[in-house]
Every structure is written in structure tokens, then in C-alpha cells.
Amino acid sequence: MKTVSLFELISALPHTPWITYEKDFFIVDMTYRPGSRTVLAYPCKFDGIICMYCIEGHFQLSIGLDDYDVRPDGFAISLPGDIVRLEKANGEETGKVRLLGVSGKLLKEMDFDMAKAMNVFSYRMVQASIKYKILIHNFRNIFRSILLEQHVDTGKSLAYVLGAMSIEIENIWSRLAYGPQRKYQDGGRLTDRFLSLVAKHHLEHREIDYYATEIGLTSKYLSTAVKRESGRTAAQWIVSYVLLEAKYYLKQTKMTIKEIAFELHFSNQMELYRYFLRHTGMTPSDYRNRPQ
Structure with missing residues (x-):
């Protein structure tokens, strides 16, 4: 065939x-x-x-x-x-x-x-469980973001996100098809492991120190390695995940901005306002009201 x-x-x-x-x-x-x-x-x-x-x-x-x-x-x-x-x-x-x-x-x-x-x-x-449906949705949005903002390292960025996704899909099978989830074993690329953690924890942890501690490295070493391997800094990857969540809630739900801030683990509405404005150049309200 x-x-x-x-x-x-x-x-x-x-x-x-x-x-x-x-x-x-x-x-x-x-x-x-x-x-x-x-x-x-x-x-x-x-x-x-x-x-x-x-x-x-x-x-x-x-x-x-x-x-x-x-x-x-x-x-x-x-x-x-x-x-x-x-x-x-x-x-x-x-x-x-x-x-x-x-x-x-x-x-x-x-x-x-x-x-x-x-x-x-x-x-x-x-x-698929509810948890993994959300995970699949998050990866889909990351792919969209990368491919809409194509640059010289687009292929490299895409490959690393796919690598992280493959780890998560393996975890799906380990949990749903074979019972208890196996612990991550070393041997994969550092960026794969980092992105796998970010996909799970970006709402609760927006600081690089958390991921460096989980992996067992210094924040400086992690940032340098991720930048070298993927073309983006560790901080940029974390921001991308958080913004995609925020944009989803702003466009696809009727939640108030205060409710969205709470959902995304910001301490208050103003903190989300400043974060969104700093990284997108527009306020959450402006983004929500912008034509599709």
C-alpha cells in the first residue's frame, strides 16, 4: 500500500x-x-x-x-x-x-x-478527561500563536511545542490507558520538559524560579538553555501561555474582567490590566471589544 x-x-x-x-x-x-x-x-x-x-x-x-x-x-x-x-x-x-x-x-x-x-x-x-481536553485546547492555541507570528525560528518553536505536547500525550495514555501516570524520566530535551511544566502550571506560577526549581537548575541556566534551544526565552513562553488563556476568556466567555483575573490567579483586576497592557499594548477591554 x-x-x-x-x-x-x-x-x-x-x-x-x-x-x-x-x-x-x-x-x-x-x-x-x-x-x-x-x-x-x-x-x-x-x-x-x-x-x-x-x-x-x-x-x-x-x-x-x-x-x-x-x-x-x-x-x-x-x-x-x-x-x-x-x-x-x-x-x-x-x-x-x-x-x-x-x-x-x-x-x-x-x-x-x-x-x-x-x-x-x-x-x-x-x-479524554476534562483536564486533558483543556490541555489539548491550550496547545492548539499555542500552535495558532506561533504560526500567526512566523519568524526565522518558527519551525524550531513549533518542533519544541510538539515535543512538549508529545510528553503530555504520553501522560494521557499512561494515565487513561495504563493506570497510574509514570514520572517524567530524564533524557528528553530540557525545553520539552520546561514547556510540559508550563502547560500545566502557568496559571499558578508565572515566575521562572518555580520551573527552575522543579527541573533542578538555576533560573539563569534555564533561561539561557531554553532561549538557545527554542529561540524564545523562558519568560516569553510563560507569557504566551498566560495571554492565550486571557484572550480565550475575553473573547469566548461573558465573564467580567474581575472574574477573569480571579480565574487566571491574578490578585486583582488591576494586576491583570497592567500585565495584559504591558505584553499586548492594549487593555483587556480594548481587546475584548476589538472586531474578530
């Missing part, structure tokens, strides 16, 4: 991805209407990783010789070389899935450990 490249898959999909990077990365929401079929309805083998998250409906997913019953909040992953087939279980129902694809080329740049992945993801689907 022919191995399909990520670019060929993107070209064959009926929906335009809303996040892409060259031919190596994409995120797309696919809506299945009654009677509709896509290229994924036929067995395909890809040269990269495809993550699938079910938003609505009921799907039948085949990966290799294993069949999975996928319902809302089902989270599945296919690895390079897997034979994949996905279609609605009931052709008369509407369904929606979010796909994230990473090419084999980008996986090499990430130093992706295929042998480890084959062991961790021996069972290819889990049912």
Missing part, C-alpha cells in the same frame, strides 16, 4: 486546514454530513503522525488490525506506517472530528523516539 504524505492528505481533504506550516503540520476540523465520505474512508498509510479528536458524532476507526468505537471526546493517534481508516458509524448522522498531522520530516527534527512510541501507544485510543 502506498504511503501517503501529509501534503497529499491535506490536498485530498474537503476542508481547508485552519492551521498549517509548510507541508509538515496541520490542524483541521472536518464535518461529516449525511452521506459524505472523505479520503480517510479508505485505508491509508501515512508517513507521519495523525491525532484524531472526536468533537461530535459516532465514528468507526481502524488502525492496523484493531477497530475502535470513537465517540465524543475520544482521542486517537496513528503512528508512521499505520494503516488507517475512519468513517461515520451511522451515515445519516452529522459528525465532527479535529485532525492534527505532523510529517515524518518534522518528527525527525523533533528526534521523535519511534520505538518508545510503539510501546506507549500500543492501544491507540483513550477517552
Whole structure:
């Protein structure tokens, strides 16, 4: 069976991805209407990783010789070389899935450990909890931020965020598919470990010292290493996570700014006001009222 490249898959999909990077990365929401079929309805083998998250409906997913019953909040992953087939279980129902694809080329740049992945993801689907749905949402917004502000180190930044995401996805499987979560073991890049911690703790801890202590380094060493490896300072990464949370609540909820400040662990509304203004050049109210 022919191995399909990520670019060929993107070209064959009926929906335009809303996040892409060259031919190596994409995120797309696919809506299945009654009677509709896509290229994924036929067995395909890809040269990269495809993550699938079910938003609505009921799907039948085949990966290799294993069949999975996928319902809302089902989270599945296919690895390079897997034979994949996905279609609605009931052709008369509407369904929606979010796909994230990473090419084999980008996986090499990430130093992706295929042998480890084959062991961790021996069972290819889990049912995502509320905690991990929020985590997935946060990573999606980080990807959007990086790709909207493209610069000379965009590819490097993307690779490191994907590395951090891969650690978290491994934790999902460790917790939901295999029982108690395993402790992080050394051997991965420092930036991967740092971003993994930031994704979990950026609301409670906006200071670099916390992450340096958790990793067992000085703040100066951590900042220097993260800047060297990712093109961004540790402080910039932390700010990016916090701002994405703030922007989400400002645009997607009707919470007051005072309520948002409390949700984001600021001591009061004025502290959030100053933080947001310093890092974006506009007030929270101005951002909320700005046209989409």
C-alpha cells in the first residue's frame, strides 16, 4: 500500500486546514454530513503522525488490525506506517472530528523516539478527561500563536511545542490507558520538559524560579538553555501561555474582567490590566471589544 504524505492528505481533504506550516503540520476540523465520505474512508498509510479528536458524532476507526468505537471526546493517534481508516458509524448522522498531522520530516527534527512510541501507544485510543481536553485546547492555541507570528525560528518553536505536547500525550495514555501516570524520566530535551511544566502550571506560577526549581537548575541556566534551544526565552513562553488563556476568556466567555483575573490567579483586576497592557499594548477591554 502506498504511503501517503501529509501534503497529499491535506490536498485530498474537503476542508481547508485552519492551521498549517509548510507541508509538515496541520490542524483541521472536518464535518461529516449525511452521506459524505472523505479520503480517510479508505485505508491509508501515512508517513507521519495523525491525532484524531472526536468533537461530535459516532465514528468507526481502524488502525492496523484493531477497530475502535470513537465517540465524543475520544482521542486517537496513528503512528508512521499505520494503516488507517475512519468513517461515520451511522451515515445519516452529522459528525465532527479535529485532525492534527505532523510529517515524518518534522518528527525527525523533533528526534521523535519511534520505538518508545510503539510501546506507549500500543492501544491507540483513550477517552479524554476534562483536564486533558483543556490541555489539548491550550496547545492548539499555542500552535495558532506561533504560526500567526512566523519568524526565522518558527519551525524550531513549533518542533519544541510538539515535543512538549508529545510528553503530555504520553501522560494521557499512561494515565487513561495504563493506570497510574509514570514520572517524567530524564533524557528528553530540557525545553520539552520546561514547556510540559508550563502547560500545566502557568496559571499558578508565572515566575521562572518555580520551573527552575522543579527541573533542578538555576533560573539563569534555564533561561539561557531554553532561549538557545527554542529561540524564545523562558519568560516569553510563560507569557504566551498566560495571554492565550486571557484572550480565550475575553473573547469566548461573558465573564467580567474581575472574574477573569480571579480565574487566571491574578490578585486583582488591576494586576491583570497592567500585565495584559504591558505584553499586548492594549487593555483587556480594548481587546475584548476589538472586531474578530
